[in-house]
Amino acid sequence: MRKQDITIYDVAREAKVSMATVSRVVNGNTNVRKDTRERVLKVINRLHYQPNAVAQGLASKRTTTVGLIVPDLTNLYFAELSKGIDDIALLYKYNIIITSIENRLMKEDQAIQGLLNKQVDGIIYMSDNLPEEAAEAFKRTDTPVVLAGTKSNHQEFPSVAIDYMKADTEALNLLYNDGKKNLALVLDDPDTVVNAENRIPAYKKFMADHNLGEGHIYSNIKDHSDGYNLYSQLRQDGIDGVIVTRDITAVGILNAATDAGTKIPEEMEIVTASATQIASVVRPALTAIRQPLYDIGAVAMRLLTKLMNNEEIDQKQIELPYELLKKQSTANK
């Protein structure tokens, strides 16, 4: 096995010091005389010594590894969040163990337990929803956790997100001012905290405030074909303006509308509540609530580094600014 030919012992022997000193050199401890440090470094280079991170992890109880829990890697929403996380993790020299939980073999709490067994120093949780068992699992551990791009009604968990209620209200207002009065809300999952506690209340309040009646909420519309198939229902219900949680779903509606000869935005306006790359490359391009996904990820990871170092946190719930990006799926005024 070539796997670990040279250990800290070999270096110590060659450099005629103890392993403790080698360890100090490796870890940049200042209590080493300049010339011994250089001598040790020379040996390290000559032997191509590389510390065994597993042994370091066991001895120091820090693995410089963080866990990422994500529902679906191929959902660009999470991919863009992950990118922000990854960049900051690299900066702070953390590795990332990624656990995808879309696969129903892997429940949230199992995923969490798996990460804890691997002794990750922290966890970033990105699923839209935080089931009770997952919250329990987090509460049982000392390992810090940050929610990224989502919210929980557990106020104890630090999170980074946008003000979904405000954003949705602003989007509804845009539609309303464009003269659309038969507004609908299209949701992926009605039971996530973001939807149940933010988007739905925002929608209901808006409808009530403007005397627009009950309105229409469509649930469990999750991908392109769901959106495509929903379109005829929307027409039947006389919808002329719609907010859609996922942009890929919005594209489905858009394509169905185009195929049916419906004029967008004249006859129907579409706004997506989370924009990825996709929203901007389809035609007509989608008006969108642009969440700063990369930044949410980056800030979440930065926050986690602080928690892992037991630094003081000024605020646990961070809200980043969003933008309402007007494109071709709403009136050009």
Place this chain on the structure above:
Amino acid sequence: MRKQDITIYDVAREAKVSMATVSRVVNGNTNVRKDTRERVLKVINRLHYQPNAVAQGLASKRTTTVGLIVPDLTNLYFAELSKGIDDIALLYKYNIIITSIENRLMKEDQAIQGLLNKQVDGIIYMSDNLPEEAAEAFKRTDTPVVLAGTKSNHQEFPSVAIDYMKADTEALNLLYNDGKKNLALVLDDPDTVVNAENRIPAYKKFMADHNLGEGHIYSNIKDHSDGYNLYSQLRQDGIDGVIVTRDITAVGILNAATDAGTKIPEEMEIVTASATQIASVVRPALTAIRQPLYDIGAVAMRLLTKLMNNEEIDQKQIELPYELLKKQSTANK
């Protein structure tokens, strides 16, 4: 610290056995009497004992962790590959450490060294290109490596991919049979092995075989706006049929064409050489070489599990079938 309140010792004491026996129970070793096994399991459940994977890794020299090297998480091509990898990894109980190398702070060989230091049991490499230093790094280690969705001229590395040359030729043939004679090749990076040794030769050979002249190869066209901006050049060069490596780039060309009033596919046909979700949701939908990305990832991971178990491999270079999926960006015949 609650981090590790209970160890194998605690279980051993409570169950009145040695830690060795507890270890055997945890690892499903059969050499344990039924009633002691049950007694131990009961204690494990009562104390909520969870093995420390880091200690296990150090003692057993297996971490049940594999490393993934990927250029860009937000590129759906790699995301879809990753999904296949992830599913099989879950099945075989491996965790995944993901390392993104798009960030120029992280070179390939550093990424590899980082994974090796973490003592991963295997590595899947997904970048389009395998730089010489990376190949060297792989050769120095015993840790098995599999290339997924890419090729290398290092035949010693197992890989899973499609026959790019054949696929491209078939696509060119489609354009040719639709009557397009001024064919172009649009590449992300001309120096990757896949492009330099497969796509470009296939293109040149096709052009020569059909007396179509030198042809036009456009390089370093990597994203939507690159594609969009390239369009006028294509027109200027009289191109009427084009193969594009990335689908997001193809969409850029498509959108520019639509904006310019060019009829697709009548005046120009577009085929993308790698289809993700995006290719199918734009309008007109893109004709594409559909690589079985999920399967490539899954097969690569399966292959890696065999290598990690020192099982015999019947073939190192695996080629999976692709499909030429005709959509609206080529003639409907």
Place this chain on the structure above:
DNA sequence: AGAATAGCTGTAAACGTTTGCACTTTTTGG
């Protein structure tokens, strides 16, 4: 019944680091 064998369990040495403590050497200040 006694020997051989198989099944079960415990002991203790790894695995490759980090780190508290004690000790020695050097530096500093009066």
Place this chain on the structure above:
DNA sequence: CCAAAAAGTGCAAACGTTTACAGCTATTCT
């Protein structure tokens, strides 16, 4: 120049497992 403080170093125990190896206890066979 000496005492006190600071800097540098090594020793050895820890981190929480796995796993030879040995030993002990049933079981099987003749």
